[in-house]
Amino acid sequence: MEKVAMNGDQVIALAWKQIDPDVVAAYPITPQTIIVEAFSEYVADGLVNTEYVCAESEHSAMSMCIGASASGARTATATASAGLAFMWEMLYIASGMRLPIVMAVANRALSGPINIHCDHSDAMGARDSGWIQIFGENVQEAYDNSIMAFRIAEHMDLRLPTMTCLDGFIVTHSLERFEPLPDEVVKKFVGPFKYKRSLLDVKNPTTFGPFDWTDFYFEHKYQQVDAMRHVIPVMEQVQDDFAKVSGRRYNIIEPYRLDDADYAVVAMGSTAGTLKDIVDELRAEGKKVGSIKLRLFRPFPAQELAKILQGLKGVAILDRAVSIGASGPLFPEVRSALYDAKDRPKLKNYIYGLGGRDIKPEELKHVYKQLIYNEGELVNFLGVRA
């Protein structure tokens, strides 16, 4: 199809319009707002069958999604920052009940101080909640992830809620040329919603959300752990199928110019795009460097990542979030993934861009320089006034 210019929020609303979920329940929060505004216009014009509910809070929005999904309805929502934090309790319940809800997260810093701009603190706070977490780099990927997410979440081997993350403002509010798919292609790709049991099946009444004592809770949690183990092959299959209908190929980990590289930087979200430009510049200067975009954070593709990183001389992990009192949250996961690797690179952590602080090309070049000359600390902060 012809390319059109839209922002990251608008393309998610467009994907939802094409998918036509049975229920969308959401609450507005910057920088997610345009998603719910744009989608409400489709509803107002009768272009979808969706029952669109304007919740009185994010906690209720996720609670409604749980009720709707348990009722056999394809369900979507979107939030950001404090909104995701407010949903936190319900995130665990959505995944514990194995409800394939799809949620867009417009990544934004957490208060306080209050700040509306991009970082990944919100999504990182939800990393243990049993949701699949996919990070996108740009507007095209925000759209494509929104479509693939339904296939992944609803896969009968998984039935796991899925969040697709996009950088607040940097992607949500940036107008980019992107290529939408025709409605019928999206509809066919996603397919009809299937469920095992529905709350609305009054002839076969089911008790949803019962109480577990010590005799069953652990087993039910283990079933979630086990389902997560099946995500990577399912996601790879969905990405393959998506490539066939769209011509766009995605992978859970996307290395860039890594084949003969000695040094690499790992990032999630929009910064992974900036890194490619930096790599091109440094390559033009003869430096043997590459970069890695991590699309899947939960489940964490530890073995896959270790295979790609082992043998490099140095790797920097960029974290757009900080676990205050420790390091960035991505860093220890990568470090742990490499513990058993044959040929371990030196690893450094760079925390950057908190509260939407711009990440500048010179700063990323500085990271590569520090890798090459083995400078800097184990955990470093980019662009902060000490």
Added chain:
Amino acid sequence: MSTVTSLKVLSEREDRYVEGHRLCAGCAEPIIARQILMATEKPVVVSNATGCFEVSSSIYPFTSWNVPWIHSAFENAAATISGVEAAYLSLKRQGKITEDIRFITFGGDGATYDIGFQAISGAIERGHRFMYVCLNNEAYMNTGIQRSGATSRGAQTTTCPAGTCIPGKREFPKDLTKIIIAHDLPYAAQASPHNYKDMIEKSAKGFEANGPAFLNVISPCPRGWRHDSAKTIEIAKLAVETCVWPLYEFERGEWRLTGESLRIAEGSRQKLPVSDWLKSQGRFGHLTKEKWKFVADEIQANVDSKWQELLRLCKH
């Protein structure tokens, strides 16, 4: 309405909430729920807030529910049923569901007056078609009898004990039924399990309200209120006879007294003193001390003033 509450008819209806639950002997909650669920012949879907009623009816892998039932958390039962009803509307519109289903939510007073109030207010404002039933036992009983916004002034709980300086809860309860009525919803009422006919008739109206409905039901708790488990229904009746818990309904803008409360207003039945209510339960035991007599007097004065206000609203 008479057919709705004919014992013969009711006895022939299927039990939607059945034996095996683990609520205490003398708990009013299962009595109330069974009766309310009999008030419609339509299929029902239930959402439940965390609390005694939820935890006792669904201990995995067992369930007391013969109808579809969902629990997700404490503060969100009204939001959960909002999502269920939204799914119903969408799937019905698409022809994927044909049944005419009624939606009902049960929550204790903690889930209703306190932590879940926002979700209830939001669900009513949005106009979801569901009936919210508050099983009001006037404290957080599931966690061991802690004070809630529904707890009576002067009652002792484990977080407002009767000490030497403070005589139990200092505040009067929130008048939640009136706060809900201020949403101008199609139907709201107060009920008591001792008058099953009144409660079932109100439930039937709530189920057919074609919009949000709210039923606040007094639910004596032998453990928390400190009374004999055989006296549950008697004590519920006393709440009404003393006007501590008047029976009334709000139907499309009209306020109406019902049951014993209507007869008290009409003068055909005696309004009993609040002291009868206070002395029936151990939670008020300390109020018999001379030192705290003024608290009992204040409770009586408050009941009287609220009753006068209700008489005015119901045009008596």
